[in-house]
Amino acid sequence: MVRKYSDTHEWIDIQETKATVGISRFAAKELGDIVFVDLPEVGRTIQVKEVAAVLESTKAAADVYAPLTGTVTEVNAKLKEAPELLSEDPEQAGWLYKIDFQQKEELNALMDEAAYQKMLGN
Numbered sequence: 001m002v003r004k005y006s007d008t009h010e011w012i013d014i015q016e017t018k019a020t021v022g023i024s025r026f027a028a029k030e031l032g033d034i035v036f037v038d039l040p041e042v043g044r045t046i047q048v049k050e051v052a053a054v055l056e057s058t059k060a061a062a063d064v065y066a067p068l069t070g071t072v073t074e075v076n077a078k079l080k081e082a083p084e085l086l087s088e089d090p091e092q093a094g095w096l097y098k099i100d101f102q103q104k105e106e107l108n109a110l111m112d113e114a115a116y117q118k119m120l121g122n
Contacts, residue, residue, distance in 0.1 A: 021067060024091065031059060032058050034055050039080075076094070079094070
């Protein structure tokens with residue numbers, strides 16, 4: 001499995017043509033306490049850069065953009081009852097959704113962790 005990051009602060013765990021998507025620790029920290037999550041429907045096809053999910057925190061609402069084009073195969077149902085998982089563990093238990101993707105060339109626009117940290121100024 002390979003982890004990549006988008007320039008809009010999503011992380012993507014990639015295995016073959018399947019991917020798990022979530023928000024980075026940086027994004028979760030910036031949002032603060034997340035209180036509501038609107039996830040995509042299973043079976044929905046999302047296009048790269050399209051709004052895939054919406055998060056609401058005590059500070060703001062934020063769109064989560066699709067880092068890859070694909071069909072949603074699963075969502076993290078735990079987030080409906082416990083949206084705080086996104087604040088507490090955004091890069092593991094707080095994953096958002098899983099997709100099947102076909103356009104591997106879209107991976108070229110994503111960053112490895114070192115490049116993402118550099119973008120953040122770390």
